[in-house]
Amino acid sequence: MKKLKQKVYQYTAIFELNEDGGYTVTVPSLPGLVTEGANLEEAKIMAEDAILCYLQGLRKAKESIPAEKEVGNFRLSVRI
Numbered sequence: 007m008k009k010l011k012q013k014v015y016q017y018t019a020i021f022e023l024n025e026d027g028g029y030t031v032t033v034p035s036l037p038g039l040v041t042e043g044a045n046l047e048e049a050k051i052m053a054e055d056a057i058l059c060y061l062q063g064l065r066k067a068k069e070s071i072p073a074e075k076e077v078g079n080f081r082l083s084v085r086i
Contacts, residue, residue, distance in 0.1 A: 018077040
């Protein structure tokens, strides 16, 4: 059996506290990927699983796996 070469991919995940007290997770470099968890640990596990499934789907469809796009995370203040 031929072994497939494995590569490690890294993506920025955004964790946002939602109204129910859990966390919603998005990955800007993977359009449409959204998952959630009841707490940060569960949300992290769900995000890792969602990313893996997303990438496996792309590979199965023989589509290219996107590289991480540059993501800036800034806290901005405005006065009103």
